[in-house]
Amino acid sequence: MNRLNGKTAVITGGATGIGRAAAKRFIDEGAFVFIFGRRQEALDAAVAELGPNARAVKGSVSDLADLDRLYAAVKAERGTVDIVFANSGAGGQLRLGEITGEHIDEIFDTNIKGAIFTVQQALPLMREGGSIILTGSSAGTTGAPAFSAYSASKAAVRNLARTWAEDLKGSGIRVNVLSPGPTATELAKEALGEEGMKAFASLNPLQRMADPAEIGAVAAFLASQDSSFMTASEVAVDGGLAQL
Known part of the structure; x- marks a missing residue:
């Protein structure tokens, strides 16, 4: 299947996990x-x-000079x-009452500011026919619990797609959100350990975590003309976690 034949893609966070699977x-x-x-x-x-x-x-996506080098x-x-x-x-966990300015800045700088400038600089x-994909989350x-800043940032990402679909009206460029649930990335495995992975897997109806390749497959769909009549949409790839 060559749905993306001749296309040029930019993937931030593309070295590991979902980004690397999507790149492949x-x-x-x-x-x-x-x-x-x-x-x-x-x-x-x-x-x-x-x-x-x-x-x-x-x-870094929060550094405009770095993004300018990327697009150059x-x-x-x-x-x-x-x-x-x-x-x-x-992301990171801090319960209400423990949240710090540094915690908010780190998450919002990457998840919101980084998303905005990754797209804006591109x-x-x-050109017409372009596809913008934003990574959301079931947490949005x-x-x-304890994910106030992360969950809020991903809810904001969802709204960016709605707003940008209006801003891009007439350009022929689409923008959609891909929202994974718990995914067995390298980072998740390190952070959660075997028992934590099992606990997260039990939260969704499919009773497992996603393989990053499963998320990458949906990213390819959103990147391709197979999704040509989709914009401002959110596609949940979360095993049903946020759907029930």
């Missing part, structure tokens, strides 16, 4: 992919696995960008 799927379907992240070692490992149709740029690299090699997957995310390179719908 995009390339398998014919795209050329730029991955963006903060850890050079992880970026190098991802490009080695992804092959000749992948490039890596190091930087895209412009120099490819000219335009067809797909932007704003996937970088930050727009001059995008349900909330979760």
